[in-house]
Amino acid sequence: MSINEKTRPRARDSQLVRSVAAEDLRAGDYVVLLEQMFEYPSYLWCGDAQLESRDQPVRITWMMRGGRPMRIESICLPFLLVKPIGDEHEVLDVRSCRLARPTADYVHAVRQARRAKKHKKAKKRKRKKKNA
Numbered sequence: 001m002s003i004n005e006k007t008r009p010r011a012r013d014s015q016l017v018r019s020v021a022a023e024d025l026r027a028g029d030y031v032v033l034l035e036q037m038f039e040y041p042s043y044l045w046c047g048d049a050q051l052e053s054r055d056q057p058v059r060i061t062w063m064m065r066g067g068r069p070m071r072i073e074s075i076c077l078p079f080l081l082v083k084p085i086g087d088e089h090e091v092l093d094v095r096s097c098r099l100a101r102p103t104a105d106y107v108h109a110v111r112q113a114r115r116a117k118k119h120k121k122a123k124k125r126k127r128k129k130k131n132a
């Protein structure tokens with residue numbers, strides 16, 4: 001076995017998500033939010049009036065943390081009704097966010113982790129009731 005074979009990760013160990021266009025989305029697909037853009041009126045921004053026009057919005061892009069998979073429940077472009085695993089429904093505007101399609105293995109792993117956490121909390125509550 002060569003040194004490269006020892007140090008190189010296997011293809012199944014790490015995978016990359018791929019950005020997906022809004023037209024390619026279907027109900028039932030899972031997506032993750034990579035980044036989201038927020039727009040603010042420039043008069044609320046404490047910027048230099050010489051650098052920025054007062055009628056142009058200030059755009060800020062946030063890199064999202066967590067990579068929480070969301071199942072697409074319904075589509076009416078540019079809006080998506082999504083349900084994050086273990087959370088409430090949300091509405092996303094695809095014009096202001098960048099979405100990616102996660103792998104099925106990743107979605108399964110997140111789902112299993114959420115179930116384990118939920119099961120652990122339920123056991124803890126049950127023990128509390130017994131002791132009280």
